[in-house]
Amino acid sequence: KQEVTQIPAALSVPEGENLVLNCSFTDSAIYNLQWFRQDPGKGLTSLLLIQSSQREQTSGRLNASLDKSSGRSTLYIAASQPGDSATYLCAELDSNYQLIWGAGTKLIIKP
Amino acid sequence: DGGITQSPKYLFRKEGQNVTLSCEQNLNHDAMYWYRQDPGQGLRLIYYSQIVNDFQKGDIAEGYSVSREKKESFPLTVTSAQKNPTAFYLCASSPRGAETQYFGPGTRLLVL
Numbered sequence: 001k002q003e004v005t006q007i008p009a010a011l012s013v014p015e016g017e018n019l020v021l022n023c024s025f026t027d028s029a030i031y032n033l034q035w036f037r038q039d040p041g042k043g044l045t046s047l048l049l050i051q052s053s054q055r056e057q058t059s060g061r062l063n064a065s066l067d068k069s070s071g072r073s074t075l076y077i078a079a080s081q082p083g084d085s086a087t088y089l090c091a092e093l094d095s096n097y098q099l100i101w102g103a104g105t106k107l108i109i110k111p
Numbered sequence: 112d113g114g115i116t117q118s119p120k121y122l123f124r125k126e127g128q129n130v131t132l133s134c135e136q137n138l139n140h141d142a143m144y145w146y147r148q149d150p151g152q153g154l155r156l157i158y159y160s161q162i163v164n165d166f167q168k169g170d171i172a173e174g175y176s177v178s179r180e181k182k183e184s185f186p187l188t189v190t191s192a193q194k195n196p197t198a199f200y201l202c203a204s205s206p207r208g209a210e211t212q213y214f215g216p217g218t219r220l221l222v223l
Contacts, residue, residue, distance in 0.1 A: 004153060032210055043201060043214035093210055101153030
């Protein structure tokens with residue numbers, strides 16, 4: 001069974017720092033890799049989607065990369081703000097068109 | 112306002128009781144999904160439906176049941192056979208052939 005892993009489970013950084021969240025996956029035949037944000041007790045909001053043929057996607061201060069050969073994706077957040085505090089989840093869309101989820105990284109940005 | 116609604120926000124279940132979680136969408140999406148989220152784990156798929164009157168089991172369907180009588184509605188029943196129901200339940204939907212999903216705000220189920 002395919003797996004998606006996110007390390008670390010939690011991360012705390014001072015405001016203004018650039019940071020990287022990591023996601024690794026075992027599926028060599030992914031269709032895409034997606035990053036979501038979840039605020040406490042809330043649903044998920046889609047941030048970025050990278051197709052398997054792409055290397056990266058950008059939205060504002062967020063940049064997501066994909067390296068299929070190594071089974072890794074990163075989410076780069078520039079100039080972090082307290083409002084970025086949330087749990088960030090990655091998921092890969094597999095060959096059955098199902099999303100396989102990581103457990104998430106809980107991010108805390110300290111003012 | 113288009114979107115996905117889930118109700119209630121909090122639900123309490125007594126021992127041996129069946130409870131039903133509501134999920135409604137007005138996005139005209141064909142597919143709908145139910146996930147369970149536990150601390151420290153990724154989302155796990157309970158059931159999904161690609162079309163009205165049809166649904167498929169996900170990875171953890173035991174102790175749960177669903178129906179899809181209308182395109183906009185996909186209720187989830189947590190039966191008494193589910194021995195560890197305490198979790199956060201998320202409903203999602205997507206257009207046919209879409210490569211991502213859109214999520215509701217979730218329902219937290221607690222056992223009394």
